[in-house]
Amino acid sequence: MDKTSATVDSTLKSNDVEVKTQTQNSEKLQDNVSNSNQSIQVLSIDVGCIATGYSHLDRAPCSVAIVNDRCEILFDSLIKPDKPVVSDLFPFSGVHKVDLQHAPSFDEVIQKVINMRKLNGCVLLSIIQLNS
Structure with missing residues (x-):
């Protein structure tokens, strides 16, 4: 051998x-x-990102959605980035820069997710690393 x-x-x-x-x-x-x-209860969380700079590390969340195992949307929200948007990466994110102008902040969206009654007893794990 x-x-x-x-x-x-x-x-x-x-x-x-x-x-x-x-x-x-x-x-x-x-x-x-x-x-x-x-x-x-099986849930899936999806976080979309936009570019806040010219490096692959320069990104910020622009949307979050949570669906259950029957593909029912439990939560869906845009997120207003806290940094200027260099590119909305529309082909990947499906979000236009202008759509984010009146969206809630990241902290507001996370608080809404935490307060969801439909998630009672569920643990959502998603790691979002934002490099400052």
Whole structure:
């Protein structure tokens, strides 16, 4: 067996272990849900960004949307950036610069999300890193 084959074999074994662990964790979660007679609410959060400079790191959130597992929109809002907009990146964000002029601030939008009753008992995790 050559060196490449050995690497592939060890990677496959590593991946198999990872898949088995994930499967076991999923089964435990399903058992816990079945035993508690509760359903899991699956949500997805999408954050759109605009360019606030000329580097790929110069960005700010311009929109946020939350949908459930039935594709029902639970929350949708534009966000007024706190820095001047260099480009709205319309082909990617779907948002025009002019649409953001009267939008709520990032802090206002986050507070609305936190206060949503439909999210009661749910944990939303999304990391937005803004480089100042």
